[in-house]
Amino acid sequence: MEHLDLLRAWIPGRLDDFLFYLLAVMAIPMALGVLFDRTIIRSGFLLIGVFGSICGLFLVLQAQFLALAQLMIYAVGITLVVVIALMLTNPKLEKEAQPGTAHQQLGSFLVAGALFFTIYCALRSESWPLSSEAVSPDVQTIGMALTTTYALPFEFASVLLLAALVGAIMLAKAERAISDKEEPSKEAGEQNQPATLFERDTTVSSTRR
Amino acid sequence: MIANAAEIRKFTILSWGWLTIIFGLVWAVSWLVGVAIPLLLANVQADWARLVTEICQVLTPLVAVMVFIPINAMFMVLAERRALALFTVRKGPNRVGPDGFLQTLADALKLLFKEDITPRGADAFMFTLAPIIFFAPSIFGALPLLAAVTNNHNLFQVVNLPTGIFYVLAVSSVPVVGIVMGGWASNNKYSLVGALRSAAQAISYEIPLVLSIITVCLMAGTLDVVKIAEMQKGGLLNWNILGGGALSGLNKYFQALAAGQADAHQMLSQYYPDWGSVIATVVLIACTVLLVGIYLTGACAEINRIPFDLPEAESELVSGYNTEYSGIKFAIFFLAEFTNLFIVSTIATVMFLGGGDCPLPDWLNPLTNPAVTQPVGKFFSFFTDRIHLIDPSTFFPAIWVIIKVYALVFFAILVRGTLPRFRIDQLMAFGWKRLVPLSLIIFVLVTFAKGAVRLHV
Amino acid sequence: MFDWVEQLFRGIWQSIVGLYEIRRGLGTVAMHALRPPTTEVYPDIVPPLPAHFRGRLALTVNPETGEHLCISCRQCERVCPDKCIEITAHKSPETNKLELIDFKIDHGLCMFCGLCTEVCPTYCIINTNDFEMADYTRESLVYDLKKLTLTQEESAYYFDRKENPLPKPKPAKAAPAAQGAAPAAAGKAATAEKPAPAGAGQTAQTKAATEGESAKEAETKSPDAQVAPEAPPKLSNDEGKSDEAKPENESGEGPRQG
Numbered sequence: 001m002e003h004l005d006l007l008r009a010w011i012p013g014r015l016d017d018f019l020f021y022l023l024a025v026m027a028i029p030m031a032l033g034v035l036f037d038r039t040i041i042r043s044g045f046l047l048i049g050v051f052g053s054i055c056g057l058f059l060v061l062q063a064q065f066l067a068l069a070q071l072m073i074y075a076v077g078i079t080l081v082v083v084i085a086l087m088l089t090n091p092k093l094e095k096e097a098q099p100g101t102a103h104q105q106l107g108s109f110l111v112a113g114a115l116f117f118t119i120y121c122a123l124r125s126e127s128w129p130l131s132s133e134a135v136s137p138d139v140q141t142i143g144m145a146l147t148t149t150y151a152l153p154f155e156f157a158s159v160l161l162l163a164a165l166v167g168a169i170m171l172a173k174a175e176r177a178i179s180d181k182e183e184p185s186k187e188a189g190e191q192n193q194p195a196t197l198f199e200r201d202t203t204v205s206s207t208r209r
Numbered sequence: 210m211i212a213n214a215a216e217i218r219k220f221t222i223l224s225w226g227w228l229t230i231i232f233g234l235v236w237a238v239s240w241l242v243g244v245a246i247p248l249l250l251a252n253v254q255a256d257w258a259r260l261v262t263e264i265c266q267v268l269t270p271l272v273a274v275m276v277f278i279p280i281n282a283m284f285m286v287l288a289e290r291r292a293l294a295l296f297t298v299r300k301g302p303n304r305v306g307p308d309g310f311l312q313t314l315a316d317a318l319k320l321l322f323k324e325d326i327t328p329r330g331a332d333a334f335m336f337t338l339a340p341i342i343f344f345a346p347s348i349f350g351a352l353p354l355l356a357a358v359t360n361n362h363n364l365f366q367v368v369n370l371p372t373g374i375f376y377v378l379a380v381s382s383v384p385v386v387g388i389v390m391g392g393w394a395s396n397n398k399y400s401l402v403g404a405l406r407s408a409a410q411a412i413s414y415e416i417p418l419v420l421s422i423i424t425v426c427l428m429a430g431t432l433d434v435v436k437i438a439e440m441q442k443g444g445l446l447n448w449n450i451l452g453g454g455a456l457s458g459l460n461k462y463f464q465a466l467a468a469g470q471a472d473a474h475q476m477l478s479q480y481y482p483d484w485g486s487v488i489a490t491v492v493l494i495a496c497t498v499l500l501v502g503i504y505l506t507g508a509c510a511e512i513n514r515i516p517f518d519l520p521e522a523e524s525e526l527v528s529g530y531n532t533e534y535s536g537i538k539f540a541i542f543f544l545a546e547f548t549n550l551f552i553v554s555t556i557a558t559v560m561f562l563g564g565g566d567c568p569l570p571d572w573l574n575p576l577t578n579p580a581v582t583q584p585v586g587k588f589f590s591f592f593t594d595r596i597h598l599i600d601p602s603t604f605f606p607a608i609w610v611i612i613k614v615y616a617l618v619f620f621a622i623l624v625r626g627t628l629p630r631f632r633i634d635q636l637m638a639f640g641w642k643r644l645v646p647l648s649l650i651i652f653v654l655v656t657f658a659k660g661a662v663r664l665h666v
Numbered sequence: 667m668f669d670w671v672e673q674l675f676r677g678i679w680q681s682i683v684g685l686y687e688i689r690r691g692l693g694t695v696a697m698h699a700l701r702p703p704t705t706e707v708y709p710d711i712v713p714p715l716p717a718h719f720r721g722r723l724a725l726t727v728n729p730e731t732g733e734h735l736c737i738s739c740r741q742c743e744r745v746c747p748d749k750c751i752e753i754t755a756h757k758s759p760e761t762n763k764l765e766l767i768d769f770k771i772d773h774g775l776c777m778f779c780g781l782c783t784e785v786c787p788t789y790c791i792i793n794t795n796d797f798e799m800a801d802y803t804r805e806s807l808v809y810d811l812k813k814l815t816l817t818q819e820e821s822a823y824y825f826d827r828k829e830n831p832l833p834k835p836k837p838a839k840a841a842p843a844a845q846g847a848a849p850a851a852a853g854k855a856a857t858a859e860k861p862a863p864a865g866a867g868q869t870a871q872t873k874a875a876t877e878g879e880s881a882k883e884a885e886t887k888s889p890d891a892q893v894a895p896e897a898p899p900k901l902s903n904d905e906g907k908s909d910e911a912k913p914e915n916e917s918g919e920g921p922r923q924g
Contacts, residue, residue, distance in 0.1 A: 007609065041393060045335065064372045070380040076382045080389060084408055087393065087401070139372065139432055142457055212702045295699040300707070627695040628688070643681075 019060045027053035044083035051075035143190055216300065219308050220291050224615075226310065227284040232611065235277045243269035243364040244597045260658065270368045271353050274348055282547040283313040288615075296626035316497050317540065325536035328396055335394035340534070340541040343387030347548040350380035354552070357434040357559045359607040373434035374426060378419055378557060381511070385411040388520065388530045391542075395533035403529030406633060407520035410510050412638040414517070418507030420648035421500045422656050425560050428453035428493075428664055434559050440665045441563040444570030447665070448563040450501050452493040453655075454665035458568055461666060467572040480666055489661035496651045496658070501561050503648050505617075508553035510640070512546065514621060516628040519636060554617035555610070562613050565606020720778045720793040723771050725814045728833050729822035731863045734815065735790035735833060738764040742782035742791050750775035751782060769814055774807040789830040794820075836859060 030049040037043040051074045058067035145153050211217065248267050248585035250258040287302070287309070294301025303309040327333050353376055356369035357363070370376050385408050392404020428449070441447050446460040458480025465473040474548045483485055521529030531542045558564060589599060631639070688716070706713050715721075727734050738755035754768040782791050794816075801807055825832055 039332075042332070042335070045386075045390055065371065065375065068372060068375050072379040072382050076386060080386060080408055081412065083389065084405055087405065138376075211700050213700050216703060217699065292699075294703070296695050298698055298701050298704050300703045300705040623692055623696060627691045 016060055020057065023056045023060065024052045027057075041083060041086055044079065044086055048075050048079045048083070051079060065142055215296070216295060219303075220288075220295060223282075223291065223308060223310055224288055228611065228615070229285065229433070231277065231280045231284055232607075239269050239364060240598055242272050243525050266364065266369060269364045270352055271348075273365075274351055277529075278348065279317075279544060281551060282544045283317055284553065285547045285618065286543075287313045288618070289625075292622045293626050296623065299382060302417070319643065320352070320540040320543075321537055323536040325538060326533075327526045328533045330396040331533065332394040332396070335390050335535075337538070339387045339391030339394060339622070340538045340545075342390060343384045343385070344541045344545040344548075346380045346383040347545050347552060347612060350377050351548075351552050352538060353377055353434055354555050354559060357438045357554060357564055358610040359603045360565050361435045361439070362600060362603045369433070369435050372432050374422055374437070374560065375432050375555070376432070376463065377552075378422060381549070381552065382411070382415055384549065389533070392530035396535050397529075399526040399643075400527075400532045403520040403522075403526045403532070407513060407530060408438040410513070410517060410519060410636060410640075413637060414644070417478035417503050417640070417644035417648040418511055420645075420652055421504040421507065422556075422560060424496075424500055424585050424648070424652050425449055425453060427652070428497075428655060431450050438559050438564030442566050443470070444566070444573075445563075445568045446570065448561065448566070450497055450561045450563075452490055455490040455493040455662050458663065458666050461493040464570065464572045476593055480663060486662040488590045489607040489658040492654060492658045493662065496655050499647070499651055501557070503644055503651075504561070505620075506644060508557070509621070509624070510636075512553055514550065516631050518630060519633055522630060551614065551622060554614045554621070556654060557617055558613045562617075564610075565610045567605070567609055603644055625633050701923060709879070715795045717829070719795050719797075720780045721795050721797040722773065722793070722799055723776065723778075723782070723809075723814065724792060724796075724816050724820075725769060725790050725811070725922045726792055726816050726821040726824060727818055729818055729825055730832070732818050734766065735788045736766050736769065737788055737790075738766045739787060741785040741787065743779045745785045747779065747781065748775045761892075769811040770808055772808045773802050774841055788833065789825070789828075792824055792828065793829075794824060795827075835889075 028130045030046045030053065034050065037046060045117050050068060055075060057070040058064075058070060070084040149178045244292075247262045250262055254477050290312075291301040291309070293299075301309065302312040305312045305315045314365040327336055350367040353370050353373045355365040357373070359365050361369070374475075386406045388411075389404045392400040392407070395401070425437070426432050429440055431437060435447075436547070439456060441449055443457070444460060445451065446463075447454060458477070461480065462473055462477045465476055470476075509515075515522050520526075521531065526532070530537055534542060586601065724909045725736055734788065738753060740753050740755075743751045743753050750768040750772040752768075752772075755766050757763065758765045778795055783793055785787075786792075799807070799861075804900070824830075839901070
């Protein structure tokens, strides 16, 4: 960024602010769009856009590694998988959704308000000293912090991910077990060639196990 | 001698002609913007002159990339068609211009003038946005590599980031969003299926790809592409493909032997003190060779090239995610695909093949001999010192990078001419059951072997 | 118990074998780059076509004299499965023989089966080696007598290539003056650039028709000697038939026309 010094002098002290507001102007309408767009897949894509803008915010705040991790894992990895899951499930989802009753709306409004208030209080309880020093964007620093100071949260995160992986494997396994149980009835029927081929395949693998 | 010498000669002439045009133009543009304008304005004392100079220097890498991408894609399409023709005993396009030299230029012009159709029922906004999201990362993703392939030239230092390779990987994972978006917005079953396949494939194969790159970064101890390229200087034995620098002690030993030093053997025992280090070296070499294979496989899948071109399998889906696209939008998809091929080849060159390093070690290379270089340098001093047209410390590395990158591209074309397409379940099984465990095992092996031997001494 | 070890090693071995096979495939494909291309550079170099190639239909003239060989026997018209040939002829009042007025072939209908060339008694209608007949309208695919008739040189070329027996010169019973005229006509045709009997008018065609008739009569006298050894037996059969039909030819032409 030191190459932009002169440019920054020309727009005195406002380049960061300008970029921040630009990204905010991009992010907030997209976030609203995630909520209010009737097409659920469109709102999925808008969510990717929101994460992209937040990645830009991190870049403005000199947190390169965080920004790139945000882009790679949240914007592309996770949200895209969510969008694909939406595509694979019922495409007429948005048409079946009905507006809630007044009762439900009041309840959800109260819950959302309480959550917002809690988060606001939590944020205000911490002091946020403004420092002009740029945080070192070194990956080494982040790595050291993760493995020493923040080792426990890191481990918790890894346990969470492990649980998710085990859950995914269990889901896949359950399907397999059902298909194993269904096999004999299919074999008794022996209706079409592809089914028998499939059965032969699974029986071989089950004996191998 | 060779029955096909005439065709091979034509192909060679065509390739060198196009390469000269491409890199000559890029060179001229970056010199004009980055050197000539600041030189002209050097004597002007006004504020605006300094501002223009700054802006020029900031814009140079971007302009160079913007000039490079379309011409390079045109060349690569032509080279691919001609090379495939060679492999399949055909002639290839040879009608437009001398020996088909201008074929892709004509194709590009035709695509630009074609009608731009948005299908009925399509989401027009996303339909337009998709090619842009697909193409933009290939411009911005390549920027940090510019510094690495030009031996950290002053003009391109701006774009070098401390998170170098991570930035490249993160940005080059974005195009899949464009594919899914385009496939969904087209309102076409084939497009949607192609897009879903592409996403599944890209997410699966990104893991081994990133793991292989991370392993190299682990050996190098940095994410900075320029530093990784600089570490590998000094000949073939220093390259990451051969043990990630584990053989650089051997390189030093050979150098000492060639110089006739008496304590050369002592040097060898200093770098490889015990059997453990020798075993670690062998393990590292095996691991890095496998890593290159994993990287190339993952990269092939990531950019949807044969044998992993399931997203646009012509025999099943009409043309995959870009079925409904026409005119300039299709041209952008096409452009980005070939640019991505170039970018992954460049990453492989920088990370594994020593960047702009000559394969010959310094002690064998006559070109580094001062007796040769000094008179030649004097001859070109007007270009090098007065108008800064040529920077010898950038020129030769750039030539080597060009040779290596296009050799990898040619290899990709050869693979395309040879291997058939995967089936989708085979593809997933190969990715998750073979490549991911293999790259994890290599990661662990390298972590241990790295401790037993000194890398990049 | 150690199944997984065995499986692991088998897997590794299979990967090695697979990699070797892939390398072999890549090598094979790379070696193909050294073979000369099999591409036909068609518009630049026309590939050599065999003599029996069935291209555009055409009518030959006598290569020596330039007279039209068609005798208006309508065998081709009758045998054509697509009915794409249309012959207009009338009986000349003076000689009481058939005169060819027009010969139309619709190449848009023709399927290039070559049956007409096999039945032609005088080897007049032939399949040329020309196949570039693309055009903009269907009407332009209907070729008339002028477009169909070949020049003398072309006729000579195709008679030579297809090894068809050359038409006999004038029979002996014709007047000696006419016999003398034949070489003279040949000489005239050789000097002229385009003999083009089609444009020569009614009388010339009448002459050609009568001369073709007489040439055929000459053929009937020694049929076996004239049939080329390569000619299929069917052809000679046809000739035999036409020989038998010959005596009726003078009187019984009317019903055949109708």
